[in-house]
Amino acid sequence: MKKVFISGIIPRVGIDMLNEEGYTVEEWSNSKPITEKELISKCQKAEAYLCIMSQVSENFLKQCSHLKVIATYSVGFNHIDIATATKLKIPIGNTPDVLSNATADLAFLLMLNVSRKAFFNYRRILEGKWESSFSATRYLGQELEGKTLGIFGMGRIGLKMAEKCRNAYGMKILYHNRNKIINDEKELNASYVSFEELLLQSDVLSIHAPLNSENTGIFDKSAFNKMKPSAILINTARGSIVNEIDLITALENKQIWGAGLDVTDPEPIQLDNPLLQMENVAITPHIGSATAETRNAMAVLCAKNIIAGLKGEKLPGIVNP
Ligand code: DGY
Numbered sequence: 001m002k003k004v005f006i007s008g009i010i011p012r013v014g015i016d017m018l019n020e021e022g023y024t025v026e027e028w029s030n031s032k033p034i035t036e037k038e039l040i041s042k043c044q045k046a047e048a049y050l051c052i053m054s055q056v057s058e059n060f061l062k063q064c065s066h067l068k069v070i071a072t073y074s075v076g077f078n079h080i081d082i083a084t085a086t087k088l089k090i091p092i093g094n095t096p097d098v099l100s101n102a103t104a105d106l107a108f109l110l111m112l113n114v115s116r117k118a119f120f121n122y123r124r125i126l127e128g129k130w131e132s133s134f135s136a137t138r139y140l141g142q143e144l145e146g147k148t149l150g151i152f153g154m155g156r157i158g159l160k161m162a163e164k165c166r167n168a169y170g171m172k173i174l175y176h177n178r179n180k181i182i183n184d185e186k187e188l189n190a191s192y193v194s195f196e197e198l199l200l201q202s203d204v205l206s207i208h209a210p211l212n213s214e215n216t217g218i219f220d221k222s223a224f225n226k227m228k229p230s231a232i233l234i235n236t237a238r239g240s241i242v243n244e245i246d247l248i249t250a251l252e253n254k255q256i257w258g259a260g261l262d263v264t265d266p267e268p269i270q271l272d273n274p275l276l277q278m279e280n281v282a283i284t285p286h287i288g289s290a291t292a293e294t295r296n297a298m299a300v301l302c303a304k305n306i307i308a309g310l311k312g313e314k315l316p317g318i319v320n321p
Helices: 012-020 036-043 058-063 082-087 100-115 118-126 156-169 195-201 221-226 244-252 292-310
Strands: 003-006 024-027 048-051 069-072 148-152 172-176 190-192 204-207 232-235 258-261 281-283
Touching: 012 024, 012 292, 036 058, 048 292, 058 082, 069 292, 100 118, 100 156, 100 204, 100 232, 100 258, 100 281, 100 292, 118 281, 148 156, 148 195, 156 172, 156 204, 172 195, 195 221, 221 244, 244 258
Parallel strands: 003 024, 003 048, 048 069, 148 172, 148 204, 172 190, 204 232, 232 258, 258 281
Antiparallel strands: none
């Protein structure tokens, strides 16, 4: 009987699909994250590995090169050494499309939240700091109607965010990608601009690119220097696309107006991080895809990836050729 190891717990629907194919499934139910040593030992006794955000290193891959497939429970795959997996002919599957709407919703929520300082104002209530019933001049936010949205990384999630912002607020859409043109450019009325123009023109700049060696830390001091003092930065992609020290300085010096972050570097964020105390910052704990519907769909796609891999077929969500 073929065995699938999962480095955490996933929605039941995915397990049922694997069981129906006759595979046995072992989930890591320990509350402590699995160590590499434990992972190697588990995967050496399995044919497939369903990875929940644990590192898939060169060492792991070499010691588990018998694996027929690895499916990651995420669209991002920066935690996996893809080059080594490809060399070892191990197919890697991910979960594109199914989480685009939920993640774009979260980016939208953060944008609106920061623009009206909602988290900060809620905290004020909890801390007993709702001083008078109404203030005409304090805690003012800014409106989004007709503003310019810049998308850094116009893939599936970026497109969803652009669509939502256009429909809700008639926002003008600019984008910057490694590969310039997107098919829906006309329909969305979106325009490609250089990275510099994106920084200069965006009122809200939302990051949706996968992390890679070219964009690590690209939102740094020099990028923040170019942004509008009224600009809001949103990041639901990966924390290390933003240089967090430079972001803190830019917010402290009012070089940009605010930030909404679902991802930080490191995660979890340290409790003494100044970002947690800032009025114009909203932070959520990496919950972009965390809706029941999306998490079920991710489990189904992971199961499909594993079933295809174990049958020697092309994975529906394939990362490496
Ligand atoms: C993803 O799918 O990449 C999410 O960020 C979870 O890691």
